Amino acid sequence: xxxxxxxxxxxxxxxxxxxxxxxxxxxxxxxxxxxxxxxxxxxxxxxxxxxxxxxxxxxxxxxxxxxxxxxxxxxxxxxxxxxxxxxxxxxxxxxxxxxxxxxxxxxxxxxxxxxxxxxxxxxxxxxxxxxxxxxxxxxxxxxxxxxxxxxxxxxxxxxxxxxxxxxxxxxxxxxxxxxxxxxxxxxxxxxxxxxxxxxxxxxxxxxxxxxxxxxxxxxxxxxxxxxxxxxxxxxxxxxxxxxxxxxxxxxxxxxxxxxxxxxxxxxxxxxxxxxxxxxxxxxxxxxxxxxxxxxxxxxxxxxxxxxxxxxxxxxxxxxxxxxxxxxxxxxxxxxxxxxxxxxx
Amino acid sequence: xxxxxxxxxxxxxxxxxxxxxxxxxxxxxxxxxxxxxxxxxxxxxxxxxxxxxxxxxxxxxxxxxxxxxxxxxxxxxxxxxxxxxxxxxxxxxxxxxxxxxxxxxxxxxxxxxxxxxxxxxxxxxxxxxxxxxxxxxxxxxxxxxxxxxxxxxxxxxxxxxxxxxxxxxxxxxxxxxxxxxxxxxxxxxxxxxxxxxxxxxxxxxxxxxxxxxxxxxxxxxxxxxxxxxxxxxxxxxxxxxxxxxxxxxxxxxxxxxxxxxxxxxxxxxxxxxxxxxxxxxxxxxxxxxxxxxxxxxxxxxxxxxxxxxxxxxxxxxxxxxxxxxxxxxxxxxxxxx
Numbered sequence: 267x268x269x270x271x272x273x274x275x276x277x278x279x280x281x282x283x284x285x286x287x288x289x290x291x292x293x294x295x296x297x298x299x300x301x302x303x304x305x306x307x308x309x310x311x312x313x314x315x316x317x318x319x320x321x322x323x324x325x326x327x328x329x330x331x332x333x334x335x336x337x338x339x340x341x342x343x344x345x346x347x348x349x350x351x352x353x354x355x356x357x358x359x360x361x362x363x364x365x366x367x368x369x370x371x372x373x374x375x376x377x378x379x380x381x382x383x384x385x386x387x388x389x390x391x392x393x394x395x396x397x398x399x400x401x402x403x404x405x406x407x408x409x410x411x412x413x414x415x416x417x418x419x420x421x422x423x424x425x426x427x428x429x430x431x432x433x434x435x436x437x438x439x440x441x442x443x444x445x446x447x448x449x450x451x452x453x454x455x456x457x458x459x460x461x462x463x464x465x466x467x468x469x470x471x472x473x474x475x476x477x478x479x480x481x482x483x484x485x486x487x488x489x490x491x492x493x494x495x496x497x498x499x500x501x502x503x504x505x506x507x508x509x510x511x512x513x514x515x516x517x518x519x520x521x522x523x524x525x526x527x528x529x530x531x532x533x534x535x536x537x538x539x540x541x542x543x544x545x546x547x548x549x550x551x552x553x554x555x556x557x558x559x560x561x562x563x564x565x566x567x568x569x570x571x572x573x574x575x576x577x578x579x580x581x582x583x584x585x586x587x588x589x590x591x592x593x594x595x596x597x598x599x600x601x602x603x604x605x606x607x608x609x610x
Numbered sequence: 611x612x613x614x615x616x617x618x619x620x621x622x623x624x625x626x627x628x629x630x631x632x633x634x635x636x637x638x639x640x641x642x643x644x645x646x647x648x649x650x651x652x653x654x655x656x657x658x659x660x661x662x663x664x665x666x667x668x669x670x671x672x673x674x675x676x677x678x679x680x681x682x683x684x685x686x687x688x689x690x691x692x693x694x695x696x697x698x699x700x701x702x703x704x705x706x707x708x709x710x711x712x713x714x715x716x717x718x719x720x721x722x723x724x725x726x727x728x729x730x731x732x733x734x735x736x737x738x739x740x741x742x743x744x745x746x747x748x749x750x751x752x753x754x755x756x757x758x759x760x761x762x763x764x765x766x767x768x769x770x771x772x773x774x775x776x777x778x779x780x781x782x783x784x785x786x787x788x789x790x791x792x793x794x795x796x797x798x799x800x801x802x803x804x805x806x807x808x809x810x811x812x813x814x815x816x817x818x819x820x821x822x823x824x825x826x827x828x829x830x831x832x833x834x835x836x837x838x839x840x841x842x843x844x845x846x847x848x849x850x851x852x853x854x855x856x857x858x859x860x861x862x863x864x865x866x867x868x869x870x871x872x873x874x875x876x877x878x879x880x881x882x883x884x885x886x887x888x889x890x891x892x893x894x895x896x897x898x899x900x901x902x903x904x905x906x907x908x909x910x911x912x913x914x915x916x917x918x919x920x921x922x923x924x925x926x927x928x929x930x931x932x933x934x935x936x937x938x939x940x941x942x943x944x945x946x947x
Contacts (some may be wrong), residue, residue, distance in 0.1 A: 380856060
């Protein structure tokens with residue numbers, strides 16, 4: 267199958283005013299999204315995952331590398347214009363994402379205005395998506411300040427799907443919501459995905475949510491992808507010390523679960539301004555050897571479509587106990603997420 | 611829009627207690643200024659018994675609350691007291707002078723808005739451009755330079771050296787016959803009268819002081835416009851509009867719509883403030899406005915002009931704030947509904 271989006275060697279540097287140094291927000295990352303698939307992008311805050319989403323949508327310009335959409339470079343002249351409406355985004359802060367001075371249906375309608383729809387067709391589409399995200403038409407006439415967080419995020423989703431995009435970027439769409447609305451929104455997103463057949467890039471720091479929604483995941487650390495592969499494999503048998511550390515840091519809401527043997531990551535994240543030459547994790551990794559500090563580790567294939575940027579990945583033991591914990595983790599998250607999510 | 615009359619009524623109901631509070635406070639403050647007006651009025655050679663007699667006649671021997679009540683009673687009859695300096699009723703003095711100040715301040719503020727708002731928008735639109743740098747420098751300079759100094763500089767350049775502007779002596783040429791007073795605004799009255807000579811003379815006298823006020827007060831307006839517009843343009847809803855390919859004009863209009871309330875607020879605050887704040891400019895241009903009148907009052911323990919000025923300024927400011935509240939109401943769907 268043809269790739270929908272392919273990101274090759276993407277770099278994004280932010281200049282620091284009054285200095286020659288730059289913040290290296292994204293360092294040479296490559297990944298792809300197949301049509302209809304959900305790719306999870308996970309990492310701590312500051313790892314650059316939101317910037318990746320913004321680069322995809324052209325909200326920030328790219329320092330280097332290319333983003334191909336259906337084999338066409340989005341940086342090319344008029345390519346983005348041609349794909350207007352094919353890429354959409356749902357923002358983290360739904361309140362800030364909507365113009366407070368417009369009734370929400372006007373915000374939902376906005377992306378259609380540049381696509382040559384007449385007023386009647388726009389109104390029809392808006393009605394349709396408001397229904398689809400499970401809101402009453404009455405709410406659409408209100409202003410953002412009159413809606414709840416969950417309702418606003420549904421409006422944000424409605425606005426994103428109104429153009430029937432091929433790729434939906436979800437930038438931490440649930441992190442500002444309480445657990446019940448979160449479960450509802452996730453359920454809505456999963457059902458939308460099934461109905462509309464669109465691909466999505468789900469950006470989140472919330473591992474349990476990501477495990478639940480994505481087919482493949484990419485783990486980001488300091489602007490680079492350290493591991494990517496099928497969600498089941500990455501979560502079930504992580505191959506990168508950072509992924510293991512991240513997974514073992516998740517608080518399990520069940521005191522009976524044994525604590526996994528964590529890969530204790532020492533110290534703080536290095537500053538993205540003065541990055542080390544070798545592996546960015548070397549200063550914190552218990553498995554690090556001299557070689558790690560010499561050069562950036564290349565991608566090692568460790569399974570079908572599963573890559574890890576670590577030269578010591580074989581040293582990372584895989585105990586049965588660990589895999590039991592990850593299994594339990596999976597079951598727990600499924601259980602938690604299904605609470606509050608109505609099945610229909 | 612059904613909420614608007616109710617909203618207005620509620621705002622108007624606050625006006626009376628607000629005015630009462632302002633009067634009480636300024637009365638007490640002015641009374642704490644040392645100095646007996648009777649001594650100043652009678653001069654250094656006055657006898658103690660004549661001073662005592664005048665003090666009694668002016669009611670200054672009464673306790674403070676009684677004095678305040680007398681003032682309120684007179685006020686209810688439209689009597690704002692008499693200035694001992696001009697020996698005229700304060701009301702008629704203010705009616706002569708207040709429009710002069712309002713005319714000056716209104717035109718000054720208009721110029722400030724015309725400079726400040728577009729400059730703020732432009733610099734928010736193109737950060738780090740030459741315009742943005744000029745705007746930043748401009749904000750810094752206007753914050754640092756006193757308005758009377760700019761006034762003197764303008765007089766020096768445009769009157770002394772170039773001779774383009776008329777002498778900075780009042781609102782109209784002495785040789786030109788002033789139009790009959792209708793609104794007190796010379797520009798409007800001369801047009802009503804059909805007297806173009808007076809109109810152009812009034813305009814030419816307005817140019818330099820208006821420019822002085824405009825140039826200085828454009829600074830804060832520009833800064834407020836810049837920062838709120840910048841915030842709105844960087845917010846996700848604006849970015850989304852850009853991403854959706856909406857025309858730049860529309861994106862800017864939506865952002866400006868959201869940025870307007872703080873800009874309106876700073877303009878209304880400046881408007882009220884400038885009534886008294888323009889006094890140095892009034893003095894430099896011998897404007898003969900209300901600010902100058904009030905300052906003379908303060909310096910000479912002539913309390914009724916001061917109180918009268920405070921009252922006029924308060925009513926004016928409250929009126930401006932009311933207009934701003936209405937504008938907010940119309941701009942922001944979230945208020946009062």
